Amino acid sequence: MIGGDGWPSLSRSQAVLLILALVGLGYLLLQTNTAPIQISSWRGDQLGEAVRFGGNQISGEALAIGGLGPAPNGNADVPFGNPLAHPRTVLTQGYGVGSHAPASIWGGVDLAIDGDGDGAADPQGTWDVPVYATHNGIAQIRPNTWPGGNYVAISNEVYKTAYAHLARFAVSEGQPVARGQIIGYVGSTGQSSGPHLHYEGWENGVNRDPAGFGALDGVIR
Numbered sequence: 001m002i003g004g005d006g007w008p009s010l011s012r013s014q015a016v017l018l019i020l021a022l023v024g025l026g027y028l029l030l031q032t033n034t035a036p037i038q039i040s041s042w043r044g045d046q047l048g049e050a051v052r053f054g055g056n057q058i059s060g061e062a063l064a065i066g067g068l069g070p071a072p073n074g075n076a077d078v079p080f081g082n083p084l085a086h087p088r089t090v091l092t093q094g095y096g097v098g099s100h101a102p103a104s105i106w107g108g109v110d111l112a113i114d115g116d117g118d119g120a121a122d123p124q125g126t127w128d129v130p131v132y133a134t135h136n137g138i139a140q141i142r143p144n145t146w147p148g149g150n151y152v153a154i155s156n157e158v159y160k161t162a163y164a165h166l167a168r169f170a171v172s173e174g175q176p177v178a179r180g181q182i183i184g185y186v187g188s189t190g191q192s193s194g195p196h197l198h199y200e201g202w203e204n205g206v207n208r209d210p211a212g213f214g215a216l217d218g219v220i221r
Helices: 012-032 060-064
Strands: 089-093 109-113 130-132 137-145 149-155 159-169 182-186 197-203 206-208
Touching: 137 159, 149 182
Parallel strands: none
Antiparallel strands: 089 109, 109 197, 130 182, 137 149, 149 159, 159 182, 159 197, 197 206
16 A cells, blocks of 8 residues: 555655656656657638538438438439538548548548538537438448548448548447448547548449549538
8 A cells, every 4th residue: 555554665745756757657658659640631720611501402301310311313322422411511621632642542531510600610519420321331340540540431332431530439340331320420539630520432442532422512612
């Protein structure tokens, strides 16, 4: 016991100081073994490109039930729509630029939420926002990856979408997932300098710009 018979040569205050010093040393050692965080994907203070849904793109009714609107041609196996399904989604990094290059490997888009209505992404409005599968498929769960952090992939015979930096999962490994189903919640795990969703689309193993799957429909650019 600290300060008792276990350490007879140290006073209580000396023992406490020694423990604090050892804890501090351990923390420094851990920091030297941790990959550095690179600021590359959180740029909500620089970009103010809000996604505003109107007309028949995504209705208020669809948003209210957590949906993505109807699938094009009724085919829910093809990815389509904004995986955040939120009327104030903001693009914080585009396809094939910054940490998304080269596009053939890292191509995707980063999405966050303008929670306070000022036209730019903010962390408070983005944390824990639900993430929706944009097509039917089977879930693959990858926790604690680098650089994607907590990562979900939804795959079928032709298409695959990826959802990275999640705070936590809402599906399990191998689970069948339907379009519009919640698969996780936005976080900042992995290589991330702020809460956002990194979203990728693949067709027959080839990386595609998610804009081609309607992920950025309505974005003011």
